[in-house]
Amino acid sequence: MKKDLLKFIPEFNLIKDSDLKEKVLKVWNIALAAGGWQVSDLQRMPFTLLIDPCPCNMIEHIRGVVNVSIGAAKALQSVHKGKVKINEDYLIAGALLHDIGKLVEYKEENGKFIQSNLGKLVRHPVSGVGLCYSQEIPEEIMHIIASHSWEGDRSKRTPEAIIVHHADFTNFEQFK
Numbered sequence: 001m002k003k004d005l006l007k008f009i010p011e012f013n014l015i016k017d018s019d020l021k022e023k024v025l026k027v028w029n030i031a032l033a034a035g036g037w038q039v040s041d042l043q044r045m046p047f048t049l050l051i052d053p054c055p056c057n058m059i060e061h062i063r064g065v066v067n068v069s070i071g072a073a074k075a076l077q078s079v080h081k082g083k084v085k086i087n088e089d090y091l092i093a094g095a096l097l098h099d100i101g102k103l104v105e106y107k108e109e110n111g112k113f114i115q116s117n118l119g120k121l122v123r124h125p126v127s128g129v130g131l132c133y134s135q136e137i138p139e140e141i142m143h144i145i146a147s148h149s150w151e152g153d154r155s156k157r158t159p160e161a162i163i164v165h166h167a168d169f170t171n172f173e174q175f176k
């Protein structure tokens with residue numbers, strides 16, 4: 001599973017802290033198993049159920065959010081120098097994990113992706129944090145997951161969470 005994940009989403013390798021990279025991959029494995037998915041299912045899985053038919057799969061969405069986040073961070077750091085402090089490992093890990101809860105928010109019925117019962121009751125920013133909790137994912141990364149969507153609008157987002165939030169909507173609205 002890990003080999004397949006790295007093949008489909010090479011951005012895992014951008015996490016410099018090898019211990020953190022392993023933890024992030026472990027959370028992906030746990031979420032895939034919890035949802036009953038294979039890595040190959042991610043190629044068919046829509047990144048959102050709000051656009052039907054959805055032209056962007058989960059892998060493309062995650063890669064899009066990671067890469068827009070990195071690009072935004074680089075731009076901010078080059079213009080604002082030391083005034084904007086960004087932890088790149090937290091940023092990349094947060095972008096890779098921001099929608100991890102969707103793997104339990106969805107189920108497949110007759111070839112169609114629909115909301116699971118858990119998905120109806122507990123949205124993915126919350127279930128995503130739940131999936132991370134046992135793996136000692138840093139709190140700063142759980143914050144990015146918890147606050148990436150509108151749930152975070154009332155909280156004070158960290159610099160990394162601000163970037164992932166906008167990178168997510170930047171990717172989402174291209175297909176709306």
Ligand SMILES: [Fe+2]
Nearest residue numbers: 065098099168
């Ligand atoms: Fe997303």
